Amino acid sequence: MPRNEPTQVTDGWDGGRSPGRRKAVRYAVPVAVAGVAAATIGLVPAFAGSGSPDLPKISAQDLIAKVAKSDVQQLSGTVRVSTDLGLPSLPGAGGGASGFGGAQDGGKGGDGASAAPQNKLMELASGAHTLRVAADGPEKQRVSIVDKAAEYSLVHNGNEIWAYDSGSNTAVHSTAPDAGRPGKQHRAPKDLPEDLKNATPQDLAKQALKAAGDTTSVTVDGTAKVAGRDAYQLLIKPKQAASTVGSIRVAVDAANGVPLKFTLTPKSGGAAAIDVGYTNVDFAKPAASTFAFTPPKGAKVVDGDKARAKTPREHGKDLPSHKDVKDFKKDMGGLNVLGKGWTSIATIKGGGSGLPSGKDQGAGGDAGKFLDSIGEKVHGSFGSGRVFSTRLVNALITDHGTVYVGAVDKQALIDAANAAK
Incomplete structure (x- = not known):
C-alpha cells in the first residue's frame, strides 16, 4: 500500500x-x-x-x-x-x-x-x-x-x-x-x-x-x-x-x-x-x-x-475564602482575554502598584534587585515593566501591576500593553 x-x-x-x-x-x-x-x-x-x-x-x-x-x-x-x-x-x-x-x-x-x-x-x-x-x-x-x-x-x-x-x-x-x-x-x-x-x-x-x-x-x-x-x-x-x-x-x-x-x-x-x-x-x-x-x-x-x-479557613488557614477571592477579582479589575487563536493573551488589571524595583529601599529593595536579575526590564507607551520568560509561556507585569500572559513572544506582550493603555 x-x-x-x-x-x-x-x-x-x-x-x-x-x-x-x-x-x-x-x-x-x-x-x-x-x-x-x-x-x-x-x-x-x-x-x-x-x-x-x-x-x-x-x-x-x-x-x-x-x-x-x-x-x-x-x-x-x-x-x-x-x-x-x-x-x-x-x-x-x-x-x-x-x-x-x-x-x-x-x-x-x-x-x-x-x-x-x-x-x-x-x-x-x-x-x-x-x-x-x-x-x-x-x-x-x-x-x-x-x-x-x-x-x-x-x-x-x-x-x-x-x-x-x-x-x-x-x-x-x-x-x-x-x-x-x-x-x-x-x-x-x-x-x-x-x-x-x-x-x-x-x-x-x-x-x-x-x-x-x-x-x-x-x-x-x-x-x-x-x-x-x-x-x-x-x-x-x-x-x-x-x-x-x-x-x-x-x-x-x-x-x-x-x-x-x-x-x-x-x-x-x-x-x-x-x-x-x-x-x-x-x-x-x-x-x-x-x-x-x-x-x-x-x-x-x-x-x-x-x-x-470544611471551609477553606478551617481546612487550610492559608487558603483564601470566597470573599477574599471576590475582593481580589474586584481589586484586580477582572480577567480579560485579548486576541484569538495561538496569540491569545490573558490580562489582569493591577491595583496601581506593581513589582518592587531594585531602586526600592528597605525590605523591598532586595526583592526588587532579585526580580531585576531574573526579569527583563521593558518599556513602551504603557510605561515600564518586567517580562518573565519560559520556553513556552511569557508574562509581562507592568509597574502599575497589570499582568499580560500568553504563549506569545515578548513583543506581542508589549504591543498588547501599549494598545490597552
Missing part, C-alpha cells in the same frame, strides 16, 4: 459535512494549550520506536475526524512523562519519597495533605515521571505516578474515590458525586486536578485540536510505530508569527483513532517542552482487580468528604 504523504488542511475547511461534524472536528480555542503547557505534564521523546509503517493514505481532515469519533473506553498502559518549560527544578519533582510524601508534613501523613490530588500538581510541572493508567468506562479509572522510591495512586471505582501516597503511607477516601442516587453515574469529584484526570496523550491531543481553525496549519506528516502500534502523524503548526509554539505532533492509532503520543516543540527549538506518549498500551478490558483498593496495613486513612465539607 502507498506510503502516506503530507496533506494540507485548507483554511475554513468543512468538507461538506454537517454543522455537528464541523463542531466535532474543529473543537475550539488553542489557549488551552498554553494552560496545559504552563500547568501540566508532558512526556519523554523517544517513544516512536523504529520504522515507519506503510498505511493507506488519509487526509488531515479525515484523521482529525477519526480522533473526534474515537470512543475507546477500555485501555491500560504505561505513559512516560517529562516536561521542559525552562523553569527551575521544583522541590520533590521526580525525586524519591520526599517528592510524594515527605515534602508536605515530614512524611508523617498529617491531615492527608500528602495524598491530596491537588498537591501532585507541582510535582508534575517539571521533570520526568512514569504513569500507569487504566480505564473501563466512565466509572472506573486508575492513574498511578511511579517514582523510584514511592508511588501515588488515584483510583475511581463506582461510588468510591481513593488517593494513596506510599511515601507517607496516607490514603484519602471520598464518595463520588451522585453516589446513592438511582440512575446516576458516579462522577469523579470536580475538585480533582485536571492534570491527574487528564494525564494521557488523548486528552492533550484534544486540547491541541481545538486550534484546528484558520490560524492553524494541519497536515498528515508520515507514519510511526508507537508502543508497538501503527500510527499516523498529525502535524499542527500555528500560522500566527507571534506564537511561541513551533509545532505539535500527534501520533494517532491507525486502527481506532486514539492519540498515542503528543509532542509540543517551542519555536525556539531544542528539546520538546511537552512530550507525552505510551510506552505500552492494551485496549482490552482491564481486570476488575485493577480498580480495587484496600489501604495497606498501618496506613493513615483520611475522610475526604469531611475534609471537603
